[in-house]
Amino acid sequence: MFDDLLGGLLTVLRPEYLTYSFLGVLLGQIVGVMPGIGALTAIALLLPATFYLDPTASLIMLAGIYYGSNYGGAIASILLRLPGTPASVVTCIEGYPLAQAGRAGLALFTTAVASFVGSILGTILLILAAIPMAAFALRFGAPEYAALVLLGLLAASLISSGSQLRGVAMVLLGLILGLVGSDVNTGFYRFVVVPTLADGISLIAVAMGLFGVAEIIRNIGQPRPAGLLQPVTLRSMLPRREELREIVPPILRGSGVGSAFGALPGTGAAIASFMAYAVEKRVARRPGTFGKGALPGLAAPEAANNAASQTGFIPTLSLGIPGDALMALMLGALIINGIVPGPNLVSDQPGLFWGVIASFLVGNLILLIINLPLIQLWVRLISIPYWIIYPAVLLFVCVGVYSFRNSVTDVYTTILFGFIGYAMILMRFEAAPLLLGFILGPMLEENFRRAMLIHRGDLTIFVTRPISAVLVACCVALIAYALWSSLKKR
Amino acid sequence: MTARSGIWRRLRAMDASGVGGAALVVTGLGVAHVASGYPVGTMMRMGPGFAPLVLGLALAVCGAAIMVAAVLPRREEELPDRGPIRWRAMLCVLGALAVFGLLLNPAGLVPASFATVAVAMLAEARLRPVAIVVYATLASGFAWLVFLRLLGLPLSAFGW
Numbered sequence: 001m002f003d004d005l006l007g008g009l010l011t012v013l014r015p016e017y018l019t020y021s022f023l024g025v026l027l028g029q030i031v032g033v034m035p036g037i038g039a040l041t042a043i044a045l046l047l048p049a050t051f052y053l054d055p056t057a058s059l060i061m062l063a064g065i066y067y068g069s070n071y072g073g074a075i076a077s078i079l080l081r082l083p084g085t086p087a088s089v090v091t092c093i094e095g096y097p098l099a100q101a102g103r104a105g106l107a108l109f110t111t112a113v114a115s116f117v118g119s120i121l122g123t124i125l126l127i128l129a130a131i132p133m134a135a136f137a138l139r140f141g142a143p144e145y146a147a148l149v150l151l152g153l154l155a156a157s158l159i160s161s162g163s164q165l166r167g168v169a170m171v172l173l174g175l176i177l178g179l180v181g182s183d184v185n186t187g188f189y190r191f192v193v194v195p196t197l198a199d200g201i202s203l204i205a206v207a208m209g210l211f212g213v214a215e216i217i218r219n220i221g222q223p224r225p226a227g228l229l230q231p232v233t234l235r236s237m238l239p240r241r242e243e244l245r246e247i248v249p250p251i252l253r254g255s256g257v258g259s260a261f262g263a264l265p266g267t268g269a270a271i272a273s274f275m276a277y278a279v280e281k282r283v284a285r286r287p288g289t290f291g292k293g294a295l296p297g298l299a300a301p302e303a304a305n306n307a308a309s310q311t312g313f314i315p316t317l318s319l320g321i322p323g324d325a326l327m328a329l330m331l332g333a334l335i336i337n338g339i340v341p342g343p344n345l346v347s348d349q350p351g352l353f354w355g356v357i358a359s360f361l362v363g364n365l366i367l368l369i370i371n372l373p374l375i376q377l378w379v380r381l382i383s384i385p386y387w388i389i390y391p392a393v394l395l396f397v398c399v400g401v402y403s404f405r406n407s408v409t410d411v412y413t414t415i416l417f418g419f420i421g422y423a424m425i426l427m428r429f430e431a432a433p434l435l436l437g438f439i440l441g442p443m444l445e446e447n448f449r450r451a452m453l454i455h456r457g458d459l460t461i462f463v464t465r466p467i468s469a470v471l472v473a474c475c476v477a478l479i480a481y482a483l484w485s486s487l488k489k490r
Numbered sequence: 491m492t493a494r495s496g497i498w499r500r501l502r503a504m505d506a507s508g509v510g511g512a513a514l515v516v517t518g519l520g521v522a523h524v525a526s527g528y529p530v531g532t533m534m535r536m537g538p539g540f541a542p543l544v545l546g547l548a549l550a551v552c553g554a555a556i557m558v559a560a561v562l563p564r565r566e567e568e569l570p571d572r573g574p575i576r577w578r579a580m581l582c583v584l585g586a587l588a589v590f591g592l593l594l595n596p597a598g599l600v601p602a603s604f605a606t607v608a609v610a611m612l613a614e615a616r617l618r619p620v621a622i623v624v625y626a627t628l629a630s631g632f633a634w635l636v637f638l639r640l641l642g643l644p645l646s647a648f649g650w
Contacts (some may be wrong), residue, residue, distance in 0.1 A: 049641070165559060169514055169552040176521055176545050183538035190538055191524065213583060220579035220613045387617060388625075391610040394583065395603055395629055398590040403643050411591035415584050422580055427510035449536045457534030 008354030028068020105236030118303030122310030155266030174437025209417025254300030262308030514553025522546030
């Protein structure tokens with residue numbers, strides 16, 4: 001395994017791959033810093049471009065955007081209380097008070113170090129867990145895959161920061177949208193209102209509409225909080241010794257929490273950061289300081305969302321089941337390049353697998369290097385007015401959506417989903433569960449139908465096969481927990 | 491925040507939940523209705539209509555539950571304010587996409603880019619026409635450079 005990793009490192013250190021890794025993390029850092037454009041939009045935009053790259057380079061670059069955005073997301077959260085990414089919402093709670101107290105430098109240092117340590121620990125876990133997981137997954141049959149996808153969807157809808165009922169509704173809507181097109185088993189056309197839809201609704205159009213376009217509409221004309229854009233000097237970043245001692249245990253706890261939630265299919269970086277904050281608040285010696293700039297409450301969530309971003313690759317790479325919407329887009333990049341994700345990926349494509357994992361180590365190092373010393377540049381980036389950014393992003397959306405399948409219909413589909421996405425924002429429905437349902441839907445249906453066909457329509461096989469029984473038990477436990485917690489609230 | 495604005499906020503949020511739930515009920519029933527025309531099959535050999543029928547009905551039930559929950563009293567903290575509906579931004583941004591789709595094939599990438607960016611910029615009320623024309627010109631030049639010259643996408647710069 002060590003040799004494989006070394007081989008992966010040698011791959012990544014080749015100039016071309018190093019360039020793609022650098023481009024990826026740089027773009028991630030930029031979209032993370034700028035509120036109003038997320039990593040999801042950036043990845044969806046670049047997905048058509050991966051046609052022209054080899055799969056390893058594609059995945060290295062897209063993954064770089066993903067974890068890079070976590071570093072950048074903290075900056076606008078701390079300085080302006082504007083979360084650049086969903087995962088950095090929690091960062092505002094403790095980071096902004098610190099900035100108001102003139103300690104922005106310390107807050108930025110803490111998040112950068114926490115992000116780096118979280119990422120590296122998450123990557124180590126990924127290295128240790130991915131191969132055994134893939135070997136284990138080779139024993140999976142259709143019932144196990146169906147149960148696992150179901151567990152992921154339940155986790156995505158029930159473990160969320162919003163309403164659980166709404167989460168379930170969005171997953172169902174996503175599953176339905178995923179059905180559009182010709183049925184894999186029979187070739188029967190379902191809901192094909194225009195001929196282009198025979199291949200299904202374009203993933204890019206859905207992702208761009210729900211996230212990119214809807215976010216732009218929401219952000220236009222929104223007053224930005226007046227600048228606390230004080231100059232941040234490198235000197236102000238250095239922590240005192242007791243402050244350093246204060247942030248080390250939270251970083252480790254946050255990495256643990258984040259790693260666990262990242263590895264679970266259906267939950268990603270955003271939820272991990274919320275959970276890590278909750279844990280920190282509970283174990284804190286001085287809970288009264290929380291909300292007023294407590295360093296542990298800043299360090300733990302940042303470590304958690306980065307760790308989760310890395311361990312999120314465990315189900316993605318070893319099972320072929322994406323943990324969240326971003327992972328699903330990355331799987332899309334593999335599928336575009338003709339690589340079938342699944343437990344065989346590790347043995348079929350060792351170069352890709354180890355190259356991508358090694359790129360995490362390199363990419364995070366690059367991020368740590370470009371993050372703090374260039375802080376002035378990132379701060380200036382935040383102050384670019386939105387009217388300069390959004391028309392250009394919109395143009396990229398148009399060209400990206402169109403060129404994915406050379407289809408004008410997909411551009412109109414994007415309009416529809418932009419409208420739906422904005423309506424969902426107004427009505428407080430979350431878009432992430434919808435997208436996950438849309439992507440996992442075909443996988444769920446195919447495996448469920450296959451399981452029923454093989455086992456003669458007998459539903460009990462889901463509880464008589466041991467692995468599937470454990471997964472079903474997890475589903476039941478999750479539902480029971482959700483019911484219990486919502487009854488307790490009333 | 492005055493008490494009055496609090497009440498208004500609450501009413502509007504409830505209203506939105508009700509509308510959202512109703513939309514889901516209609517969507518779910520519509521999907522189930524269409525799917526009932528497809529071959530449903532048996533448990534062992536499921537037809538293409540099986541999944542949409544089940545999912546459509548489940549969505550309708552969920553939507554109904556959301557409507558019920560919207561009427562029940564809730565705690566204030568569950569109603570984050572999403573701000574006013576930005577009609578102008580919505581129309582301009584979605585219109586910009588429509589303009590791109592309509593112009594791309596007849597007119598070509600450069601005019602389509604110009605129009606898209608210009609329409610999108612109308613969303614910001616305070617921008618002056620000169621700024622819009624200048625920025626849209628720059629953006630269409632940039633589109634030509636990046637998408638056609640650098641990436642070599644199979645698109646024509648000018649359609650006529």
